[in-house]
Amino acid sequence: MVSIDIRDKRRNIEAVIFDMDNTFFDFIQAKIIACEKVTERIGRNDGQELLNYFLRDDVNFEDVECIADYLKDRDSYDEEIFQECCKIYEDIKLNTIELYDGVEETLEDLKNMGLKLAV
Numbered sequence: 001m002v003s004i005d006i007r008d009k010r011r012n013i014e015a016v017i018f019d020m021d022n023t024f025f026d027f028i029q030a031k032i033i034a035c036e037k038v039t040e041r042i043g044r045n046d047g048q049e050l051l052n053y054f055l056r057d058d059v060n061f062e063d064v065e066c067i068a069d070y071l072k073d074r075d076s077y078d079e080e081i082f083q084e085c086c087k088i089y090e091d092i093k094l095n096t097i098e099l100y101d102g103v104e105e106t107l108e109d110l111k112n113m114g115l116k117l118a119v
Contacts, residue, residue, distance in 0.1 A: 013115065014115065014116060015115055015116035015117065015118065016110055016115055016116075016117055016118075017117075017118045017119075018117070018118070018119050019119075020119055024099055024100065024103050024119075025097045025098055025099050025100060025103075026097075026098070026100065027097065029096070030092075030093045030094075030096040030097045031051065031054070031093055032047060032048075032051055033047075033092055033093070033096045034088070034089045034090075034092040034093035034096070035047040035048070035050040035051045035054075035089070037088050037089070037092045038050055038067060038085045038088050038089050038092075041081075041084065041085055041088055042071070042074070042076050042081065042085070044074065044076075049070070050066070050067070050070050053066040053067070053069055053070045054066045064086045064089065064090075067082065067085050067086055067089060068082055071085065
C-alpha cells in the first residue's frame with residue numbers, strides 16, 4: 001500500500017473517488033471462476049474460451065450475450081440452458097469476489113481523516 005500525506009494543505013484533497021472492479025477486489029479472478037463453472041455446466045470445461053468471448057473488442061465486458069454467443073458457436077444454445085448459465089455466471093461471480101487485503105482499513109483511515117469517499 002502506498003502512503004501519501006493527504007493532510008498537506010497544498011493538495012486541498014477533499015474527496016477520493018474509487019472504481020470498485022480490480023481496485024477493491026479481483027474482479028477478473030471472480031469472472032474466470034464463473035466462466036469455468038458455466039462451461040462445466042455444459043460439459044465443455046473451457047472457461048478460458050468463454051472468458052475470451054467477454055474480451056472481444058465489439059462487446060460490453062459484462063454482456064451476458066457473450067454466453068449466448070459461446071453456446072451458439074458450440075451448437076449448445078437452448079433458452080433454458082442459456083438462462084441457467086447466466087444465473088450460474090452471476091451467482092458464482094458475485095459469491096467469489098473477495099476484498100484485497102487492506103481495503104477496509106484504508107477506507108476507514110481515509111474516512112477518519114475527514115475525506116468524502118465515493119465508489
